[in-house]
Amino acid sequence: MIQRSLEIMYCMDSNIALWETAGDTKKGVKDPRLRHKGHDVLHFTFSDTVTKFHVSNATLYIFIKGAERRPLPDVVIEVFKVKKITDHPDPPGFNRVFAKKMTQPLGRGDWVKVDFTETVSEWFKNPRENHGFVVNATANGKKVVVTDNNVDKGRKIPFVEISTVEPKRRLRRNLGLNCDDTMNEPLCCRYPLMVDFEEIGFDFIIAPKRYDAHMCAGECPFVTLQKYAHTHLIMMSSPNSAQPCCAPRKMSAISMLYFDEQLNVVYGSLPGMVVDRCGCS
Structure with missing residues (x-):
């Protein structure tokens, strides 16, 4: 699931x-x-x-x-x-x-x-x-x-x-694939991607120090386009258009504790930081 x-x-x-x-x-x-x-x-x-x-x-x-x-x-x-x-x-x-x-x-x-x-x-x-x-x-x-x-x-x-x-009763709403590096999955899939704020120089972030942002990777062959009606129609209507690529279809925020420019401790939510689902678009 x-x-x-x-x-x-x-x-x-x-x-x-x-x-x-x-x-x-x-x-x-x-x-x-x-x-x-x-x-x-x-x-x-x-x-x-x-x-x-x-x-x-x-x-x-x-x-x-x-x-x-x-x-x-x-x-x-x-x-x-x-x-x-x-x-x-x-x-x-x-x-x-x-x-x-x-x-x-x-x-x-x-x-x-x-x-x-x-x-x-x-x-x-x-x-x-x-x-x-x-x-x-x-x-x-x-x-x-x-x-x-x-x-x-x-x-x-x-x-x-x-x-x-999410509770099990809501799992069916997510149609994307979840994969890891051990899987040999050629299709568009969501993979783990750990981001370490200290390694990239974001020392002003108190917590979390690292988090799983996830990433999208994989192929989008014609057989998978039926899952995404809009993309499928675009391909049929305009054969010369750019080929669909594996990209985030749904994003969510993470909560952070960090220092602002005046060194005040701030707690806030930063949108678009986690890939929840990948798809072909």
């Missing part, structure tokens, strides 16, 4: 809920490291037009502060999904979805990738269960993860990249 993909990038919501704990008897807090004065509950909001898709991949990016000198300490990184928020004063329950131990980076710090596919998939299927998540990262007992929107003008707050595909 042919599936249309969509890549989305979400920044963390600016309204962060701070939950206070008053002891070690609070229900639902499974890890003792979360039992300190307070922790931030972070949240991504997904629109109804997006949650109708299926999640094929989701990557959470969190920024870990760097160490000033060696020896570099170990960092314990944990991500917890908020299970439930109630009206009573008790803090919400948590379910750990990721844990990793790494060496703290030297210098300014670095981004860490977290596979967030399963969690985001659950939120897409059941939006009411999206109560947010908590990130906990410590080195020598000190918090080293950035969750404050006021730090470095919000450039280091968590964000998530999501790749989606």
Whole structure:
């Protein structure tokens, strides 16, 4: 089956809920490291037009502060999904979805990738269960993860990249072919084409750093023209016209996080960046 993909990038919501704990008897807090004065509950909001898709991949990016000198300490990184928020004063329950131990980076710090596919998939299927998540990262007992929107003008707050595909009931609408380099397909087809913004000098783009733009390639013999009525009629009416070529028939946008000329962080959608379907025209 042919599936249309969509890549989305979400920044963390600016309204962060701070939950206070008053002891070690609070229900639902499974890890003792979360039992300190307070922790931030972070949240991504997904629109109804997006949650109708299926999640094929989701990557959470969190920024870990760097160490000033060696020896570099170990960092314990944990991500917890908020299970439930109630009206009573008790803090919400948590379910750990990721844990990793790494060496703290030297210098300014670095981004860490977290596979967030399963969690985001659950939120897409059941939006009411999206109560947010908590990130906990410590080195020598000190918090080293950035969750404050006021730090470095919000450039280091968590964000998530999501790749989606259309639900199966809509797959029949896509009549184009999808191929890869291992296939010996001579006809017009859509192939993967990864674009790396850093390699081409687009350093002002924060995320995504790379994405699959796709490309069209292949032949357009007469036998395939019946799929494209307009092209077929042009060929019959004007035999001396230019031969049809394999080209994009449908394009879509990608979401980006980037710096503008004043070094402000901007979130926007750039149209015509992804080839969704190829055809002969």
